[in-house]
Amino acid sequence: MYVLDAWYVTAWSTEVSRDPIRRTVCEIPVTLYRREDGRPVALEDRCAHRGYPLSAGRLVGDDIECGYHGFTFGCDGVCTRVPAQDLIPKRTAVRSFPLLEKDGWIWIWTGAADRADAALVPDTHWMTDPDWATVTHSFPFACRADLIHDNLLDLTHESFIHLSTVGDDYIYRHGITVVVDGDVVSADRLMPGVAAPPLYASTMGLTGLWDRFHCTEFHAPSFHALHSGITGEGRPREEGYLIKVMNGITPIDAQSSHYYYAFSRNFGVDDQSATEALVGGLRTVLQEDADALALQEIGLQTRPPGEFDVLIAQDAGVAKARKVMQRLLREEQSRSAAPVLEAVTS
Amino acid sequence: MRLLLRRPAADLDPYDRDAELEIAASPDTHARRPWEWDVRLTHRPEGLSRAFDGAGLGRHHVDVRARPDLISAELRTVDVDVPRTLARDERELWVLVVESGTLLEGAYALATGDVLVCEGDDPLELDVAPAGDGPASLAVVVLRRVDGRPLRWVP
Numbered sequence: 001m002y003v004l005d006a007w008y009v010t011a012w013s014t015e016v017s018r019d020p021i022r023r024t025v026c027e028i029p030v031t032l033y034r035r036e037d038g039r040p041v042a043l044e045d046r047c048a049h050r051g052y053p054l055s056a057g058r059l060v061g062d063d064i065e066c067g068y069h070g071f072t073f074g075c076d077g078v079c080t081r082v083p084a085q086d087l088i089p090k091r092t093a094v095r096s097f098p099l100l101e102k103d104g105w106i107w108i109w110t111g112a113a114d115r116a117d118a119a120l121v122p123d124t125h126w127m128t129d130p131d132w133a134t135v136t137h138s139f140p141f142a143c144r145a146d147l148i149h150d151n152l153l154d155l156t157h158e159s160f161i162h163l164s165t166v167g168d169d170y171i172y173r174h175g176i177t178v179v180v181d182g183d184v185v186s187a188d189r190l191m192p193g194v195a196a197p198p199l200y201a202s203t204m205g206l207t208g209l210w211d212r213f214h215c216t217e218f219h220a221p222s223f224h225a226l227h228s229g230i231t232g233e234g235r236p237r238e239e240g241y242l243i244k245v246m247n248g249i250t251p252i253d254a255q256s257s258h259y260y261y262a263f264s265r266n267f268g269v270d271d272q273s274a275t276e277a278l279v280g281g282l283r284t285v286l287q288e289d290a291d292a293l294a295l296q297e298i299g300l301q302t303r304p305p306g307e308f309d310v311l312i313a314q315d316a317g318v319a320k321a322r323k324v325m326q327r328l329l330r331e332e333q334s335r336s337a338a339p340v341l342e343a344v345t346s
Numbered sequence: 347m348r349l350l351l352r353r354p355a356a357d358l359d360p361y362d363r364d365a366e367l368e369i370a371a372s373p374d375t376h377a378r379r380p381w382e383w384d385v386r387l388t389h390r391p392e393g394l395s396r397a398f399d400g401a402g403l404g405r406h407h408v409d410v411r412a413r414p415d416l417i418s419a420e421l422r423t424v425d426v427d428v429p430r431t432l433a434r435d436e437r438e439l440w441v442l443v444v445e446s447g448t449l450l451e452g453a454y455a456l457a458t459g460d461v462l463v464c465e466g467d468d469p470l471e472l473d474v475a476p477a478g479d480g481p482a483s484l485a486v487v488v489l490r491r492v493d494g495r496p497l498r499w500v501p
Contacts, residue, residue: 175468177454178501181352190453311500313347313466319501320349 002026002251003221003328005111005335007121009248009260012138013104016040020064022055024252026110030097031055035062041075042097042108048079054094103127104136105248105260111332122219126244126264133269135278139259139286143297145222145251146325148259151289152216152224152247153187153317161288165281168197178316185324187317188215196230203274203281204241204267206230213237216317220324222249241267255297261286347466349501353403353459355387360404363389369408369441370463372499383412383419385441385487394421396485398445403459408443410487417497420488427481432472437496439489440464442472447482450475456482465499 010023011032020033022045029045031054045053047066057067063080065072070083077096079088098109098116103124109116126132141148151157156172170191179186191212200206210230217225224247231240248260263282268274311319351369359365371384386409391397393411410419424432426449434440442462449456451474456462464472476482491497 175347175466177348177350179350179352179454180354313498313500316347316349316501323501 001329002110003325003332005109005115005332006221006328007100007107007109007116008222008250009105009258010042010099010108010250011106012136012260013040013101013106016106018059020055020057020059022053023258025108026251027253028110029053030108031064032106033059033064035075040099040101040106042099043073043075043077044095044097046094047071048073048092048094104262122223122225124225124246124262127246127262129264131269132244132264132266133271133275134262134264135275135282136263137259137261137283137286139261139290140252141257141259141290141293142255143257143293144254144300145249145257146322147293147296147300148247148249148257148289149218149224149321149325150318151293152226152249153185153218153321154314155187155189155214155216156314157292161292162285165197165285165288168194170194172314176314176316178320180320180324183220183324183328184217185220185317185321186215186217189213193233200230200241203277206241209233211235211237211240218317218321218324220321220328223247224249241265255301259286259290347464347500348469349463349465350454350456351461351463353457354461355398355403355406355459358387358389358404358406360406365389369461370439370499370501381413383410383417383489385410385489394419394487396421396423396443398443398459398485408441408485408487410441410489412489414492416492418490418492422486422488424484424486425481426474426476426484429473429475432474432486434464434470434472435490436467436470437490437494439497439499441487441489443485443487445483445485447476447480448478449482449484450477463499463501465497 008025010025016032018034020031023030030042031045032042034040045055047054049071052066052068054064054066057065063072063074072081073094074080077094079092082088098113100107100118100121104127107121127134159169159171174189174191177188193209194212196206196210211233212230214228226245229240229242231237244264246262250258358367366386366388369385372382373379387406388409391407391409393409395407395409397407399405412419444456444458444460446458455477489497
């Protein structure tokens with residue numbers, strides 16, 4: 001099940017143009033394109049006539065024409081033309097989705113449109129801030145989105161999965177502080193007096209000991225901001241070499257997800273060789289995670305009923321995030337089940 | 347392990363007398379193991395409890411229930427008017443509720459209504475200091491296993 005009253009990253013701004021594309025979000029097929037004035041549009045990618053994907057059609061002005069029999073729909077999903085007849089049947093409409101385009105991502109609201117609230121889209125300003133240099137990737141993951149949430153909320157896996165890049169053998173020896181504030185769960189770890197991990201050391205040419213930190217801030221149900229970096233021993237984090245890793249995790253279906261990734265740094269901003277090194281290094285990190293979680297997905301599919309995870313203290317963030325997700329699902333189901341009271345007039 | 351909950355009582359419906367909110371419980375999935383203990387925010391206390399009324403959170407109780415053959419429970423109050431260190435035994439689980447004022451605990455500012463749960467071998471010492479104009483007051487729930495083994499808990 002998916003939390004639908006939520007924003008999900010559905011595309012990079014650069015992916016959406018006047019050529020319709022298809023995406024699947026929470027098992028909902030969606031076609032994306034731009035109006036002539038550049039504003040993005042999202043419609044359910046299934047013609048109301050006989051189910052043909054609208055993304056295989058063409059644009060006529062701001063409307064989209066189905067490639068099968070020419071049914072044409074406006075940006076609001078209402079049918080504007082049926083070539084074979086003048087009368088347009090009342091049910092000839094497709095769902096239209098609220099979109100928000102910000103900082104290079106396009107977010108889609110998959111729930112009731114009147115509940116879409118732009119204020120709920122998390123802060124991603126580092127992606128377009130000139131004081132930060134950003135590297136981006138997109139990755140398909142052959143696993144349920146929940147496994148990616150767990151992965152980001154428990155970074156002790158870096159010591160084992162990412163040994164050649166961001167991992168070190170001390171990460172799991174340091175405890176975490178989990179903070180729960182509404183629908184945001186943060187798992188914070190401070191690692192004082194350690195050597196800079198390989199990715200930092202090679203990119204920044206650092207030696208000696210540093211206070212290293214990372215804090216995964218999960219904005220349920222779809223986005224993690226990983227605030228990471230190293231700073232002088234005993235010094236405030238804000239003074240250090242900072243990294244903001246933004247992770248838009250979008251369920252495709254029960255066994256696959258799309259991972260939208262942005263890595264922003266506030267040091268060596270104009271250093272092209274550092275950027276190129278990070279492109280390769282971060283692709284390696286993501287591939288290592290994708291490979292690991294694909295294996296985990298297989299393991300979970302074959303796990304017998306009645307067998308559950310054995311969680312440890314380092315899983316506290318994972319555990320709390322799961323509870324927040326369960327609460328969001330319950331609340332959404334309650335809203336769906338609540339009777340609609342109609343005004344009685346005499 | 348440290349778990350900081352920001353003003354969880356804000357989610358407690360003040361008009362629903364049966365409303366309750368779980369802070370910590372073992373187990374959290376009752377179908378799997380027999381119940382041992384829980385710490386709740388509630389309007390209807392059943393165990394060891396303390397009333398709170400402030401910071402716009404409405405009157406409610408921190409309520410501790412435990413099987414006496416397995417778990418011992420204690421509820422203390424701690425005033426923080428000067429910087430001090432609170433020492434926890436590794437075998438204990440603590441639930442600290444900020445009753446009034448604001449205090450600093452390490453890198454974190456804790457405001458009235460915030461709840462901090464500490465478990466395991468880190469941290470064993472909490473350095474706290476008043477952060478506002480006046481002293482802060484804490485209610486501290488201390489849970490121990492009767493058999494002396496460490497009380498372990500994952501949220």
